[in-house]
Amino acid sequence: MSQTYPLVCTKGVIIFPDQEIVIDVGREASLKAVENARDNYEDKVVLFSQVKLQQENPTFDDIYHVGTLCEIRHVRKFENFLRIKFRGLDRVELKEWSKGSLSDMGTVDILHSYRQDEVEEVALVRMIAGAFEALPHVEKFLSKELMIELSKGIGADVLSDKAVQTFPLLTERKQEYLETLGINDRLEMLLADMEKEKRMSEVEQKINETVKERIDQGQKDYYLREKMHAIREELGDVVEQDKDAEQIRKRLDENPYPDYIKKKVKEELARYEMLPMASGETGVIKTYIDWLMDLPWWQTTQDNEDLSAAQDILDADHYGLKKVKERIMEYLAVKQMTNSLKAPIICLVGPPGVGKTSLAKSVARALGRKFVKMSLGGVRDEAEIRGHRRTYLGALPGRIIQGMKKAGTINPVFLIDELDKMASDYKGDPSSAMLEVLDPEQNSLFSDHYIEEAYDLSKVLFIATANYLENIPPALRDRLEIIELSSYTDIEKVNIARQHLLPKQLLENGLKPSQLKISDDMILYLIRYYTREAGVRQLERTIATICRKTVLAILKDKKKSITISKKLIKEWLGNEKVEYGKKEKKDQVGTVTGLAYTSFGGDILQIEANKFEGKGNLILTGQLGDVMKESASIALDFIRAHAKEYKIDPKMFEKMDVHIHVPEGAVPKDGPSAGVTMTTALVSCFSEIPVKANLAMTGEVTLRGNVLPIGGLKEKSLAAHRSGIDTILIPKGNVKDLDDIPEEVKESVHFIPVSTVKQVLNAALVQ
Incomplete structure (x- = not known):
């Protein structure tokens, strides 16, 4: 039999029979329904939940059609709303929604729960009671009253409704419980939701433990650092140490240092923080940490791709x-x-x-x-x-x-x-x-x-x-x-001076190109007679001297421009420092021009040999190294073995002492390329045949008279060219190196490849 009561729509609130709940009522239609219920319906009202919470004026189709008949237990007035305590009485089904003279009215039928299989019902109640106990933090889901009632053996009907009231379920799920009349059906739904909640609780617990571990470690570190900070303050230690440590940690976090460096820095930082500031080791550790962090570990510059x-x-x-x-x-x-x-x-x-x-x-x-x-x-x-x-x-x-x-x-x-x-x-x-x-x-x-x-x-x-x-x-x-990088030729030096050295020195001395005029011939004159070097360092210093003297002349003598001439160079730099074309002026006996490769480039060496009465001793002077001493011994032994071939009396070696000297005795000399030079000097000395003055040679000799290849041919050739020599004897094994010789040297110097001492002597001795 249908009955009619004032109707109130709720937003997301579901009330079950025997449940008391407080709701704030503020909409005009709901306030009228409450007032009508209190005046005319013995505080009875029906509550139905909206399907869509945001609707302000729902209609019949916008609400769930199963709701609850409630009794108004208490009303408290506020300025814009009423706070009302409702008590649920019965489930009801809405049949009609009508507009009454005082408020909206709902015609409803009372719905009654029904029991199903009794054995199943008892089993379900027991299972639910056990499931509640198994839930972590069970107090979140059970009120004290429900726990007492459970212990007394609460009825299945009451259990299914009361348990749902405090269970964390969505509105749609609670509405399903309200609409389900079969008690066992509701108990099964409850058991399934409890199992789901249990699984969710386990996942939450796992997540919480993970988060807690991270937070705990951070809190622990923070706590320990604060405690250490407080202890230091009590002891009067400087707290600058803590600021340093904090800055280092911040820098570690903000930059992509390698993991092993971060680990090392943190280990050292822990030691640093444990030590008192007065300890000598704190400075050592801090310096080490600074080195680790200041080194580039990831920073790069972009290479030029053009x-x-x-x-x-x-x-x-x-x-x-x-x-x-x-x-x-x-x-x-x-x-x-x-x-x-x-x-x-x-x-x-x-x-x-x-x-x-x-x-x-x-x-x-x-x-x-x-x-x-x-x-x-x-x-x-x-x-x-x-x-x-x-x-x-x-x-x-x-x-x-x-x-x-x-x-x-x-x-x-x-x-x-x-x-x-x-x-x-x-x-x-x-x-x-x-x-x-x-x-x-x-x-x-x-x-x-x-x-x-x-x-x-x-x-x-x-x-x-x-x-x-x-x-x-x-x-x-x-x-x-x-x-x-070999020595520069004279022409290369002129180009370098013109393109690089002169503009640089003009700029450094504040001169304009028009204030100092120097021709290529004058640069060449400086190169040949005031510098003797493989590179251009001395040439740059000489040009710098000329620039300084030019500045002095312009400022002191009020000259607008200076043109460099030989006369001016000699006036400013003095007489010629180097003898260009440093070679023997005429053919001489026992004097041979050798070629050397030093750390300062190529150079020529005059090797002199002399003989005088004695007991057959070999005397070597000129600060010769072990290799050159051996070369001298080999050269002498070779000549003794081939004395008749070169028309030398073998008895002379027993009656005569031999002295080999390499001039510039204060300069140490060594290297495996003086063998042919010493051999030629000795043959010339003993045979009294002069050696050509315009010829130089390089190469090592064996006891059998073979000429071995040497290194540094380009440097040696440039040195010979600078000295005005026009013929060079080179080992046959060095012919392949002629490709590296500058063309201007090849044009003015004749290279003669030799493979035996006989060929050397035929080319070097004046016939």
Whole structure:
């Protein structure tokens, strides 16, 4: 039988029979319904939940049609709403929604729950009671009253409704419980929801534990640091230590340091924080941490990909040096093609002043990389390369790591200067330490004693320089790509002076090009008679002197412009310093012009031989090294063995002492290329046949009279050319090296290949 009551729509609130709930009622239609219920319907009202909560004026189709008949238990008035306590009485089904004279009215039928299988009902109640106990934090889902009722054996009907009231379910799910009349059906629904809640609780617990571990560790660290901070304050220690530590941690978090470096820094930081500020070790640890964090670990510069621009930079900075420039351009091209390339270890070998160091700077400029330099001249201590152990007082990283810190990137151009000037003593062998630095297969894990962690040097473009290749240990030389820079010819020096040295000195001395006029002939005169060198360093100093004297003349003597002449050069620089064309003026007995290759380039040596009465002794003077002494002995023995062939009386060797001298006795000399020169000098001395003055020779001789090839032919040829010699005897094995000789030298010097001492003597002695 249908009954009619005032109707109230709720937003997302479901009320079950025997449930008391407080609801704020504010809509005008709902306020009228409450007032009508209190006045005319013995505080009875029907509540139905809206399907869509945002609707302000729902209709019949916008609400669930199963609701609850409720009794108004208490009303509290506020300014714009009523706060009402409702008590649920019965389930009802809405049949009709009508507009009454006082309020909206709902015609409803009372719905009654019905029991199903009794055995199943008892089993379900037991299972639910057990499931409640198994739920973590059961108090969230059970009120005290329900727990008491459960212990007393609450009825299934009441249990199914009361348990749902506090269970965390969606509105749609609670509406399903309200609409389900079968008690066992509701109990099964409840059991399924409890199992779901249990699984969710387990997942939540797992997530909470993970989060808690992270938070706990952070809180623990924070707590310990704060505690340590407080203890230090009590002891009067400076709290600057804590600020340093905080800044270091912040820097670690904000930058992509490698994981092993972060771990190492945190370990050292923990030690740093534990020590009192007055401890001497705090400074050591802080310095170590600073080194670790200041080193470049990920910072790089972008390489210049424009090959034409790179070529232009190299050409603008240096005249000639074709091979070196080609090698650099090859490196750039391959890197651009592959987008990744292990940096080669290039070694520029040549005499002083030919531009090795400045070329390395130009390479850095062409690539767009940072440039750092390390000079190895006189380095004897291995710690200079690898650093000191941190246990030593005043320990520091090696110069490689110091250079990387200075560069600030992991891919600079790193110049290792004077590679051939390293020495060894009881402190270790630095050249062996350089093996790891200059080996492309090893330097990705370079180990510095101070840093202790592996450092990657594989992206660094190392450029080494040396004056004399033979002074570099063979094992180290094997790891280098050798590029030789030879001496400059006079014409090359004129071009270098005109294009580079003169503009540079004019700028440095504040002169305009119009204020100093110097012709190419005058530059050539300076080169030949005021400098004697393989490179252009002395030439630059000479030009600088002329520029300074020009400035003085302009300011003191009020001259507008200076034109350089031979007379002015002699007035400013003094008489000629060098004798150009330094060779013997006439053919002489026992005097032969030899060619030498020194660390300062090529040079000519006058080797003199003389004989006098004695007991057959060999006297050597001129600070000769072991190799040249052996060459002299071989030369003398060869002549004694072939005395008759050269019309020399064999008895002379027993009655005569022989003296071989190489002038400039204060200068040490050594090398395997004086054998033919000494042999020729001795044959000339004993046979009294003069040697041609306009001829020079180089080569080593064997006891059988064979001539062996030598090194440094280009340097020696340039030295002979500078000295005005027009014929050079060279070993036949060196003919292949003639391709490297400049054309201007080939045009004025005649090269004669020889393979035996007989050929040497035929060409050198005046017939």
